[in-house]
Amino acid sequence: MSTFLTGDALNDAIDDIIQNAKRFLHITSPYIKLDDHFKERFDLIKNDPNIHLMILFGKNEKDFNRSVKSKDLEYFKEFPNVSILFEPKLHAKSYVNENQGIITSMNLYDYSAENNVEYGISFNKSALTETIYKDHAIQHDDLLEDSAHCVFIKRPVFKMRNLGFTKNYLRSEILLDKSERFRPNSRKYERVAFFDIDIESLTDKDRIPELKSRSAKRIEQEEKLKEEERIKALKEQERLEKQRQREERRSKSYQDDDSNTGYCIRTGERIPFNPEQPLSRDAYYEWLEWKNMDYKENYCHKTGQLVKYKVSMRHPILNSNYENKDVWNAPQKPAW
Template structure:
């Protein structure tokens, strides 16, 4: 059953969605700024690996911190099963768990909850509506598709130990592992599309204790892993093909942001490239 909500009813419904989550909490909001009350709601799930927290945010490509501060981003990293996805053209807002959902105009922004006039359509699942088409089911599926098709910034997954108990296979939580974290580069540099962007489908939902990669990794010279060269100045910097320029050179390049602009040096070797390297192709 769907209901139109505004004012304190809207706020209370979103608070309940966060607080009452048992399996998955989906937050879709271009702007996120957490006050102390929101943190108290989220903190209930801090030590629960069964709850998957999916955060989808966006806007402000050249200054991502305007969409979500580094402090708030780091706050979400503490959860045991969390995915954070960035969508540059996101404007929609949605809050949902396995039983309730809210399509709304309101951002997860403390100021909006206290000062703005906001609307929302709230839906709660029941035995009769679980298997029927609804606007909330459509919204959930659309938001999930958006999350699956955009850039992952942070992934953390629970690790379980599996043991046979009589005829059944039981599992117990051991720890959580960070599988992907591009936070530092994400907040330091403007967002440019590249072929190495990760998607949710690249990562498992859970991990099994003792599991590892099935393919033997290639040996790479340790020195090459640590040091590279700025493709514009030739200056020695940290080896990172995603950011192959010194800070000073990047600031100049970023005025135009042309990822195919010819540069002077190979990021891996420091040899002159005669214009054959670029931000897109930093290595000869």
């Protein structure tokens, strides 16, 4: 059940959440300043790579060191499994581990713990009627995805043993560090969202991933599309080349045929070779309707090659000086 807290009870409850963390500890506090008392609690979990410490602070976009002191930031960066994020609009404060949490008015700030009147509500994950823990987790994840900026990410590297059932901690690898050049107001700045990384831990065989900005990912996608278009164009070029080769083979075979064989310049079907009458019966009667000597046809009368609009009744043979006169004035007897 949820419980109202203030004074020493609130301070003690926050201490418990920090020192009792076994899997993760999420600290949400716009302002952070650690004293020896806070560090004593954090030191209890500092060297445990199995505990993921997430620090979410905020305010002061132009100089976030006004929100968290440099020495405290460096202290948190020493943890083996840590995520440090910045949320410019942050005003909420909460302290949550895998079993319990507190929503409070108190920052992780030594002066607040010693001098201010602060309130808080504690809640548990296990309570059957408790929804605060789940609701807080949903809101926290939404914040990480939609607007929080990753500043520093470090993850542990493990050596897996016994078919992956046990693991030994080897070291930690820094996946992201913007703490020295964090300029969210810069025109060239690209926000890295927490779930763009989404790595809990690494094994000794893992390659440290290269984190990319959203613009880099867009460029990568554009390059991928360009490559797909290039491959598509090459395939089309290859298809056209094969078609050209087929036409050449067909043309050659036509040229090797009996010299008495010709082709209808409109349909491509075989007919007797006769440049004065280069149309099949049906095609000739179609042509008679208009009697257009220069109407563009499709096939060379001599080779049968598909030439599309390069031959006509007047010039039935491709690349030839042969020319028919107005044949309807002096009609020839068709060979067919």
